[in-house]
Amino acid sequence: MVAVDLKKPLVFQVGHLGDAYEEWVHDPVLGKEGPRFFHSNFLEFFTRTPWYAIPIVWIPVSCWFVNNSLSMGVPVSNAAQLFLIGLFAWTLAEYLLHRFLFHVKTTSYWGNTLHYLLHGCHHKHPMDHLRLVFPPAAAAILAVPLWNIVRLLSTPTTAPAIFGGFLLGYIMYDCTHYYLHHGQPKSDAPKKLKKYHLNHHYRISNHGFGITSPLWDIVFGTLPPSVKGDAKSS
Structure with missing residues (x-):
């Protein structure tokens, strides 16, 4: 296996692991100190996000989307129902994204590199408290195609309220995820x-x-099989 030096910036090292990346990234480092990603301090800054940035950034956006539906004449009671539909839809999106995107199998240099940035870093250093939630810029990139899917499946007046609930689901997901670790x-x-x-x-x-x-x-049948004894995580 190609050696990875955990004391040096990791992002441009992990791609060289090739087929060995999958095993390496799921062998966690249990320390709470996070690794360095880039030599550049500018790039490094954008890889670290405190958990409270998520509600601060995204709650106003969620409210803005709901208000768009209200301003187009959707009654408050209907907007509330659409909001709840979006909230529930997020739970499915959360599962599908985690299973099929965040856990996609990669072996190429850029595949490994991009996967490490997206989710692999969290499995390698699961207690890194500044890389447990999505940086707002990265979340916005993922939000664009999801918004387009909601628009495709609904109407111009109902889509914003649904997506507002969808965004609240995301906020709850990221904050819950942080809490489950810390x-x-x-x-x-x-x-x-x-x-x-x-x-x-x-x-x-x-x-x-x-x-x-x-x-x-x-x-979908992906519950972990029951295991006797205490879990390693307990």
Whole structure:
């Protein structure tokens, strides 16, 4: 295997791993200190995002989309229903993106490099607190095709309210994801969800793609198989 020096910027090293990238990226480094991505301080700055940037940036955007539907004459009660539809639609998008995009298998130099930037870095350094949520610029790039899908499947007046709910689902997803890694839940439900997600990181990465709930893992048969004994993540 090509050696990767974790003390040097990683982004342009990982592509050289080729076929070995998949095994390497799912062998986590358990320390809380995140790696350096780029030599450039300018580029490095844009790879780090505090969790609270997500609600600060995206809640106003979500409200703006809903207001667009209201301003086009959609009644408040209907807009609320459309919002909830979008919120639910996000749960499916969350699962599909995580399973089929974030866990796509790559072997080429640029495939490995792009996957590492998108999601591989999180599996390699799962406790890096500044790379647990999506930088707003990267999230905006992903949001454009998703918005176009919503527009295609709905009408000009209903699409904004649906997408507003969709964006709230994303906000809840990213904040929940951060909490599952760094929060200390006291009640039973969040404890189980935390264990469920960390099991995806430390035990069986090709199962358990739900973050906010295991709903779609149940529907699509990707619930992790039950394992006796304590999980490595506990």
